[in-house]
Amino acid sequence: MRAKRGLNHVHVGSLRAADHQMAVQHARDLYTRRNEGVSIWVVRSDDVVASDPDDKAAYFEPSADKVYRHPTYYAIPDSVPHI
DSSP: OEEETTBBOOOOOOOOOSSSSHHHHHHHHHEEEEEEEOEEEOGGGGGOOOOOOGHHHHHHSSGGGGGGGGGGGSSTTOOOOOO
């Protein structure tokens, strides 16, 4: 569910429904109780793919070999007063 205050979907949950239309209706009932939502995404659990926790290093620790991702890699020109 995406709240009115931002662009990110903020709630994640699980529900069962007979079809996609009913899934959206159930999600609306469960996750927008305070009249706060503007958008709902519903995805079949068969279509959700997750990384394997045993592959954690491959996904979440490779930043050391990509120094260009760190701000200290770049030289800041003297003409830039503040970043």
